[in-house]
Amino acid sequence: MxxxxxxxxxxxxxxxxxxxxxxxxxxxxxxxxxxxxxxxxxxxxxxxxxxxxxxxxxxxxxxxxxxxxxAPVSADELRDISRVRCELESEALHRAIEAGDDAWEAGIVAAYYALSKADTRRKNDPSEGSDSWEDKNRTFHEALVAACDSPWLKRLRSLIYYQHERYRRISLTNPDPARDLQAEHAAIMEATLARQAPEAIRLSKDHIDRTTQAVLKVLPA
Structure with a gap:
């Protein structure tokens, strides 16, 4: 080629x-x-x-x-994807917290700031800001695990992330008005930067699970 x-x-x-x-x-x-x-x-x-x-x-x-x-979608597959994503994300985040340096921390803060700006734009104009928000959201979650010392773990995590994102976008037609995604992201970031691995992992799993439950409510039978 x-x-x-x-x-x-x-x-x-x-x-x-x-x-x-x-x-x-x-x-x-x-x-x-x-x-x-x-x-x-x-x-x-x-x-x-x-x-x-x-x-x-x-x-x-x-x-x-x-x-x-x-590929088709189904509730059973979503549940399976979510379980696997939780496991991969948790292990990658734990390793990143152990190995992360100042540059890793700065990358997380920068990614969170960019995501916050995209969130504001999306709220002002949902039709224009959703793709940008998804890009910034992906970048933020990648920044959290960037210091993970296992290339294969990060590859597998990236693969499952796109699968989960595909399902998450189904719920965009019926978002939960009571949910504050930026507050969830901020809590994960703060626990991660404080090197509180158990709390960061708990918050990350809860974040993924809440997204999964939101998608299940609107997923076509």
């Missing part, structure tokens, strides 16, 4: 993953190469490579004779 084609494949992967996670490509919808090529302006070969990678990430299914389709 040449460099240009690899770049196109990476671009196709990023765009497809973003559209699947955001719900713009609905669960179980067929992914036809010709239609995707027209939509994204990318050739068939890079698209097939991107779809193959997304299959390995469990966001896309491939069936002989039927081709590619967006």
């Amino acid at each position: 040449n460099i240009a084609q690899e770049t196109l494949s990476d671009r196709a992967h990023a765009m497809l993953r973003g559209d699947i996670v955001s719900g713009r490509l609905a669960p179980e919808s067929r992914l036809r190469i010709a239609q995707l090529s027209e939509t994204y302006g990318i050739g068939a070969s890079p698209l097939r490579e991107a779809l193959s990678k997304l299959t390995s990430e469990f966001l896309v299914l491939f069936e002989p004779q039927r081709g590619f389709s967006v």
Whole structure:
């Protein structure tokens, strides 16, 4: 594969993953190469490579004779994903707290500040700020575990994060007005920076569980 084609494949992967996670490509919808090529302006070969990678990430299914389709969603899968995410996030956060230095702490504070600004924009204009908020939210949670000394743990955590984000976005159509996400993020940050690992892990698990319960309320049967 040449460099240009690899770049196109990476671009196709990023765009497809973003559209699947955001719900713009609905669960179980067929992914036809010709239609995707027209939509994204990318050739068939890079698209097939991107779809193959997304299959390995469990966001896309491939069936002989039927081709590619967006992976389905279900309440049982969400519960399983949430349990696994809690375990991976907890271990990664614990390791990060043990190994983190001043630069790690500064990265968390900077990510939280950016997330706070995005949260304000989202509240002022939900239609314009949701994607930006999701990006900043992902960056904040990545900053919390950035000092984790296990590359494989971080890779697996990143894989499950996108799966959970895909479900979380389903609940955006019916948000819980009583929930203060920024307060939850602030509490996790403060416990993490204070190196209070048990409390930070407890708050992180509670944060994930509350999101899961919110999604379950609106998840289609």
